[in-house]
Amino acid sequence: MKIAIASGKGGTGKTLVSTNLFNVIRQTGQKTQLIDCDAEEPNVCEFIRGKVEEETLTxxxxxxxxxxxxxxxxxxxxxxxxxxxxxxxxxxxxxxxxxxxxxxxxxxxxxxxxxxxxxxxxTGSITQYAIGSNADLLESQTEIGIYSPVPIIGQTINMAEAEALTLLDSPPGTSCPFIATVERADYVVLVTEPTPFGLNDLKLSVETLRRLKKKFGVVINRFGLGKELIEDYLKREGIALLEHIPFDKRIARVYAKGELITEELPEYHDLFGKLYQNIMKQVQA
Missing domain, CATH: 3.30.70.20 (Alpha-Beta Plaits)
Known part of the structure; x- marks a missing residue:
């Protein structure tokens, strides 16, 4: 199974969700992979560190x-x-x-x-990192000057292990790299924020996924930051709300140090455990 974590714009917390969700799932003992599909600006390795197993030039x-x-x-x-x-x-x-x-x-x-x-x-490289005994990370990265990351994204996703639960950390936006990632997913988690910009770009993502006939749900990050425009929209459209991540300065402090909130702040380990359960309910519905 492949689950993409995506967003209509940058900076909503997509990588925060994908890295911490990966950390919680792998601790259950399930074979898990995380693929950084943001080949132009990969940053998952800032938070998930492992031993290099293999590097392949594309x-x-x-x-x-x-x-x-x-x-x-x-x-x-x-x-x-x-x-x-x-x-x-x-x-x-x-x-x-x-x-x-x-x-x-x-x-x-x-x-x-x-x-x-x-x-x-x-055109780039694909690096595989071992994260413990039952998990690994694949990072795609384009060479400077390559105009499109789409081919390397496809090649990296093709390396996913069939028996693993694979999380795809998608590029931001709704252009070709986003589509190249989510079209390979069985379910998409959209990460947004309660701001007018967040709502506008969420609508673009929803429209795109509906055209692709993909199942999806939404995580609201920085919940409590502003008016709850997102919840009203989700209710009107009948879209599943998977979880809230509160507006918490402690998250910013941990994130700025390149650490995982599911390791540093125990209550968020429980929150991401519930998020995983909610995703699986939606996948199986």
Missing amino acids: TTHIPVIDARKCTFCGKCQEYCSYNAIIMLPAIKTIQVVEDLCHDCGACVYACQYDAITEKEKV
């Missing part, structure tokens, strides 16, 4: 066009759905825009003159 294939063999027939450019090939027949120039290439192989298939070969380009 690569993509970039076409290389030999202008000496090219007849400038235009087939490769025609087959490329991403406009990654620039061709100027009048001056015998043809070039690949690497940042636009999606490694689909269409240009290689289209070329009948053996003018296109491929080279490998390193």
Whole structure:
């Protein structure tokens, strides 16, 4: 089973929820994995520390066009759905825009003159950490300058163990990296905050998940900070409220030190235990 922890905006407490939920579940003895899918800015390792078991480089294939063999027939450019090939027949120039290439192989298939070969380009890395005897962490991280983390997110999720309960710490927002993560999940936990910005971005996430036909529930972080706009919205929409995390300065102090509140503040261990139970009730409903 895969459970994604996501949010419509950054800073709502998504990583707070995913790391502490992981900590509580693994202490039950269940085989558990946490995957940091925020490949552009991974930060789970700031709170969950383990021994490096394996590091894998991720690569993509970039076409290389030999202008000496090219007849400038235009087939490769025609087959490329991403406009990654620039061709100027009048001056015998043809070039690949690497940042636009999606490694689909269409240009290689289209070329009948053996003018296109491929080279490998390193796009990032996937690091696996052992966390005790029954849990591990997978961290995806893109190289600087890589325009899209979507391929590495998919590769990292593919490494999830079938027998483990896998938590996916999703990238913030509702763009392609978010969708690449939640579409692989069996259930999605949306983390929000009781502010107008939190409500606005929660609505965007809800609309996206409904289009994807995903089951989901909501955790309200910093509960008590402002007017309870979120609860009214959830009642109107019939959305499950999984748990409240109170607005507590002690959480900020612990979090700022890179520690887990489920270790430092015992009452939050119980709270996240209840959150896990509520998630499983929703999954099985």
